[in-house]
Amino acid sequence: MAGNSQRRGRRLTSKKGAVKGSGGKNRDSLAGRGRTLPADERPWHKGYSGTEKLPERTAWKQEKERRAAAEEGRAPKIGQPGSKDTTWGRGGGRGVxxxxxxxxxxxxxxxxxxxxxxxxxxxxxxxxxxxxxxxxxxxxxxxxxxxxxxxxxxxxxxxxxxxxxxxxxxxxxxxxxxxxxxxxxxxxxxxxxxxxxxxxxxxxxxxPPFAYESFEDLVATSLEQTAPLLIALDGVTDPRNLGAVIRSAAAFGAQGVFVPERRAAGITATAWRTSAGAAARVPVAQVVNLTRALKACQEAGFMVVGLDADGDTDLYDLEAAVGPLVVVVGSEGRGLSRLVGETCDLTVSIPMVSDVESLNASVAAAVTLAEVARRRAVEA
Incomplete structure (x- = not known):
């Protein structure tokens, strides 16, 4: 027989047979699922408005979770707005x-x-x-x-x-x-x-990420105390310094700390660890513009004091420590920025025995807060 008729693996049929189909069983999988729902219409999304009717399956799951939570004595973990633990910190309430x-x-x-x-x-x-x-x-x-x-x-x-x-x-x-x-x-x-x-x-x-306190609430809450005391950080980018300042604030009775949103350290895991848990007790706020925030404090009756190695006033001569006070701490490298320094009512220097160029930002804050607490204890 001519050709390749004796070749192993040769085709024995003249053409390929019919291809088997699904019989229409996969037709539904090819159909579109309609429009994509916006966030306010998705019951599982944080932006859900609550006006749309819940799908039957979702409603059943949420009801099942509510019953289980009631039996276990805990808060239900359901997909309603505000019910999921998405942030933490005093800005969202303690544990809220x-x-x-x-x-x-x-x-x-x-x-x-x-x-x-x-x-x-x-x-x-x-x-x-x-x-x-x-x-x-x-x-x-x-x-x-x-x-x-x-x-x-x-x-x-x-x-x-x-x-x-x-x-x-x-x-x-x-x-x-x-x-x-x-x-x-x-x-x-x-x-x-x-x-x-x-x-x-x-x-x-x-x-989850930290929820910051509102700056307006921070100032208002501080003014309710007999000795209002706040701390502002200007350009402090090391979260360990921020955590140490928060720890000192808790130790010496400050009512809160506020920092700029940009080019500054925020509450991270490192800051929390350095604060040794004090971040759970001292509210922290972020402000868009630190200079405007300090001016708002001045209008509310605070004396704004900036720490500067070349300050005009010695820390031990700070008589304003007994009144409403905002202590501004600058970065280790450049200190207070120009606008912030000009906004301060006065600048204060920490007297040192030896010729040390400067103190760590968190150490300077702790020394200042200790002196403020001492003066207030004497006046009390």
């Missing part, structure tokens, strides 16, 4: 969501506990996500314990394998379990990777 963006549980919580891919990647002293709506990872036994005591919303608790339990660890785990927070055990190397080398003491708490 501030409603500024959803939090991805991510990591091992959504991957069946796979330790090799769990949690956010955090560089040393920085956030894992530059977005303001990204979750944070608090580390350290005292900061995590203070966060849980303050009812800070949290999505996951990470513990290192072989962690030596003490009273703080026992309370942390017990509190997290009572609140229904996922507790994930990972290797110490994995926790090191997640924190980027930051000292974590074998514990980490993943939380």
């Amino acid at each position: 969501p501030g409603g500024r963006g959803a939090v991805s549980r991510g990591g091992a919580a959504s991957r069946g506990g796979a330790p090799g891919r769990s949690g956010p990647r955090v560089a040393p002293g920085r956030r894992s996500n530059p977005s303001k709506d990204g979750p944070e990872l608090m580390v350290g036994r005292n900061p995590v314990l203070e966060a849980l005591r303050a009812q800070v919303p949290a999505t996951a608790l990470y513990t290192a394998q072989g962690l030596e339990a003490d009273d703080r660890i026992n309370e942390i785990v017990r509190t997290a379990a009572n609140r229904g927070i996922a507790i994930l055990e990972v290797s110490r190397a994995e926790l090191d990777r997640m924190t980027g080398g930051v000292l974590h003491q074998g514990i980490g708490l993943q939380v």
Whole structure:
């Protein structure tokens, strides 16, 4: 027989047979699903207006969650506006969501506990996500314990394998379990990777972004006290300095701290850890323009005092310390900016024995606040 008739694998039929179809069973999958609903019409979205009727399936799930929450004695975790723990801080109320963006549980919580891919990647002293709506990872036994005591919303608790339990660890785990927070055990190397080398003491708490206090509320609340005292930071970009200032503010009776929104440190996991949990007790506000904020304080009756190495007044001669006071702390490199320095009612220098060029911003704030507290105690 000529040709390739004897070749192995030759075609034995003259043409390909009919292709089997689905019989129309997949016709529905090819049909369009209609228009994309806007945010205010999606019941699971934070922007839901509440005017649209809930889909039957969604309503059933929410009712099931409400019943389960009532039996367990906790708040329901349903997709209604304001019901999900999306932010934390005194700006949204103590332990009350501030409603500024959803939090991805991510990591091992959504991957069946796979330790090799769990949690956010955090560089040393920085956030894992530059977005303001990204979750944070608090580390350290005292900061995590203070966060849980303050009812800070949290999505996951990470513990290192072989962690030596003490009273703080026992309370942390017990509190997290009572609140229904996922507790994930990972290797110490994995926790090191997640924190980027930051000292974590074998514990980490993943939380949503911080909700800041309103500046107007901060000033009004301070004026209700017998000795109003606020702290303003001008160009302080290190979150560790911010955390240390907040800790000093809590120690010496200041009613709050306010910082610029841009080119300044905000409340991150590093700032929280440095504050040793004081950020849960001292309200922090962000302002668009620091100079205008200081002028608003002056109009409200505050004396605005800026710390400057070449200040006109010695700290020990600051008689204005007994009245309503705003202490402005500049950055370590350039100190107070020109406009802020011109806005201050007076500038104050800290007397030093040796020829040290300058003090750390947080140390300078602590020394000043200690002297203010001493003067007020004497006058009382």
